[in-house]
Amino acid sequence: MFDPNRHLDYHGTFKLVNKVAEGGMATVYEAQQLGPSGFSKRIALKVIHPHYAQRPEFLQLFIDEAKLSANLLHGNIVQIYQLGEVSGDYFIAMEFIPGPTLRSIIDRHREVGRAMPQTLAAYIASRVCRALDFAHNFVGPDGHRLDIVHRDVSPGNVMATWDGHIKLADFGIAKARTSIDPASDGIRIGKKHYMSPEQLTGLEVDGRSDVFSLGLVLYELLALERLFGEEITERALS
Numbered sequence: 001m002f003d004p005n006r007h008l009d010y011h012g013t014f015k016l017v018n019k020v021a022e023g024g025m026a027t028v029y030e031a032q033q034l035g036p037s038g039f040s041k042r043i044a045l046k047v048i049h050p051h052y053a054q055r056p057e058f059l060q061l062f063i064d065e066a067k068l069s070a071n072l073l074h075g076n077i078v079q080i081y082q083l084g085e086v087s088g089d090y091f092i093a094m095e096f097i098p099g100p101t102l103r104s105i106i107d108r109h110r111e112v113g114r115a116m117p118q119t120l121a122a123y124i125a126s127r128v129c130r131a132l133d134f135a136h137n138f139v140g141p142d143g144h145r146l147d148i149v150h151r152d153v154s155p156g157n158v159m160a161t162w163d164g165h166i167k168l169a170d171f172g173i174a175k176a177r178t179s180i181d182p183a184s185d186g187i188r189i190g191k192k193h194y195m196s197p198e199q200l201t202g203l204e205v206d207g208r209s210d211v212f213s214l215g216l217v218l219y220e221l222l223a224l225e226r227l228f229g230e231e232i233t234e235r236a237l238s
Helices: 056-069 102-112 118-136 207-223 230-237
Strands: 007-009 013-022 026-034 040-048 080-086 089-095 158-160 166-168
Touching: 013 040, 040 056, 056 080, 056 089, 102 158, 102 207, 118 158, 118 166, 118 207
Parallel strands: none
Antiparallel strands: 007 013, 013 026, 026 040, 040 089, 080 089, 158 166
């Protein structure tokens, strides 16, 4: 349960301020990183749910997200600062993004019945393209490309700051050339409405799958509805 007075001590102190979002695997809090002489930095803390922390396959996904994302330093990717663990609570300290997700933006446009300007939709998609291009071509310490695939490009994982910057978040199910694929253990990963046909049917995917997913997001930005409805998606899964 959220405790506003709770502190997580791990080479410094993080004070939880407010619950920002809760997903199936983790909860994200706004927090303050505290330090000597009144130092304070606004960050986000992503804390894995305790029951998932007890399952090695999901805990490994969480750890892999931190390890993989920590080196992806790009203006359109949410920056990871630290991976920590306190009394069995695993958390990731990351950049706090002051602004809504695309999911919220799309829902709001749908509520008021107002189409999103095409230039704005194109701008958002172009910035996500920059983030994906950086990740897809990222080179590891050995000088070889890691062939990172995000695999969960969706409106909920794209954020917009109030001053107009676009950030791609949540590399929690991303796959690199050197990582173990959780899908090989029968874990369904990603949001089915935004998966490429290859990902949806469990085939091997590369960066082109992310581009396909982004195309579906762009369609929804413009049409304010998903391209593939529930019936088509379920038929593909059957």
